[in-house]
Amino acid sequence: MKPVRYCLAPGAFVLVLAGATGASAAEQPIACKKVPLVVRDMFHKDFPIAKVKACAREVENGELVFEIASVEGAMTRDVLYHQDGKVIVVEESIPMEAVPQSVRAAIDTKFAGGKIKLAEKLMRDGKVSYEFQISFKGKNVQPVFDPDGKEVKG
Structure with a gap:
């Protein structure tokens, strides 16, 4: 991979x-x-x-x-x-080092070979999620993950 x-x-x-x-x-x-x-x-x-x-x-x-x-x-x-x-x-x-390991693992699995342009920590209603701008297979995608590495809607 x-x-x-x-x-x-x-x-x-x-x-x-x-x-x-x-x-x-x-x-x-x-x-x-x-x-x-x-x-x-x-x-x-x-x-x-x-x-x-x-x-x-x-x-x-x-x-x-x-x-x-x-x-x-x-x-x-x-x-x-x-x-x-x-x-x-x-x-x-945030720097990638500040992203939870579970989220980094999910990105490495789902977007293998992609290039992360931006990582952000989102705080809404007491909940934290992580949003990324990734160049993947010729497209720009913006996946959002919960702290456990599950992809969620942004």
Whole structure:
């Protein structure tokens, strides 16, 4: 079996929340000052040393939501919020070494010979999952796995 090549770009900055958060309309970049103050305050409270890179808004399941994309050291982080400041999902880029062995084994089995472009840890409703961008057999795929290595819907 040919192993998966792990090739993560340092500081890879990809906004992929639309695919990870269910049905949504197109993400629209906006000035961060247009994000509700309660959302900005919650972000800065939860991630005090993160540097904000971009902000966006989109409609998800009929509700207007806001995204703040940031960087903290080598890690990128995208956080999607309800208008009241409640977190919907946090996505953080992580090195493959931080991915559980069970998930790495599942990727090596299912995507043997593929090239991993990005690995992210997703935190939603108290649950953790891992999302990847993989170049596999000429296609770009974005599988999501639970911590036990079971592929789940994103």
